[in-house]
Amino acid sequence: MxxxxxxxxxxxxxxxxxxxxxxxxxxxxxxxxxxxxxxxxxxxxxxxxxxxxxxxxxxxxxxxxxxxxxxSAAGLLTEVAIAGFESLSRDLHDACRTEASPAARLRAQGIAYVRFALAHPGRFQLMFRHDLVLSQNDRLATAAKASMNELEASIVAYLRAKKKPITSEAVRAELLGAWSAVHGFSHLALDGKFTTMAQPRSLSDFVSDELPAMLRALWPDR
Incomplete structure (x- = not known):
């Protein structure tokens, strides 16, 4: 018993x-x-x-x-978004380690950004959905800023190599342009907007073929 x-x-x-x-x-x-x-x-x-x-x-x-x-759900999703930004920062940092020129490093980071988005679409979209996370969370803001800092460092090196003025305004303008280019490309790819253009290639092959050429046009070596 x-x-x-x-x-x-x-x-x-x-x-x-x-x-x-x-x-x-x-x-x-x-x-x-x-x-x-x-x-x-x-x-x-x-x-x-x-x-x-x-x-x-x-x-x-x-x-x-x-x-x-x-x-809450927003609290849990905030932690996922933080982990996402931390992972993106690592990818951006590692992408340019073996590249010799500032332009090549910047292009490598652009490719890494898009590859991250395609590999983790749900996480990537969440990271920029302020309505679903605790947008005032300090740790989230710090993680997001860290990923932008990786791009910004490459932008500064690129401007220096081009002998352009390195002012806060110039860096901000170049950073906004770079982020808009790769972020917009990522969303177009995730939304299926390249389907017709990519045929008969897969989306992955399309990105591999077209993205480097697009980035080279934006950030040439000379």
Whole structure:
């Protein structure tokens, strides 16, 4: 009889933590699991397919767990956006390591930006959707700024190589132009606007063929 009570007690504890939940999570591990789950949903279903309940189901915790740790869907999505900007910053930093000229480094970063968007469309679109995240979050602002700093450093080196004035206005103008070019190209690609132009090539082949030429026209070596 005592053994039966013990089994019932164990089942009750599992039920309290959520049906099928993992009992071994500590606080940090659960946060990471929920962030990974949210990122997976965005990858598979896009922003429209995201829900806290689905994130909880994938992390195998109770439906209340995401709100408990992040406060709201916007809180969880903010963490995914922060991770996205951090990943983008690394990609932009690594892209230009082997390039000799400032123009080549800038072009390499442009390609890395577009490749990031195509590889992580749900995450990429979320990163710029201020209505879905906590837009006043300091960590999000810092992560976003860091990714822009990678481009800005290449812009400064490019202007210096071209013997152009390096004023805050000149850097800002060049940075806005560079960001607009690669960000716009990314969205056009994700929205399927290149489908006809790309045929019979795949989108990936189209990007590989056309993007370097476009960027070379924007940032030539000479």
């Amino acid at each position: 005592s053994r039966l009570k013990s089994l019932k007690s164990k089942k009750a504890k599992v039920s309290e933590s959520g049906s099928g939940s993992r009992e071994g999570y500590h606080h940090g591990a659960l946060r990471d699991a929920l962030i990974r789950a949210a990122d997976e949903i965005l990858t598979e279903k896009g922003i429209e397919g995201f829900s806290l309940r689905e994130a909880a189901r994938r992390a195998q915790v109770s439906p209340a767990a995401p709100a408990h740790h992040f406060g």
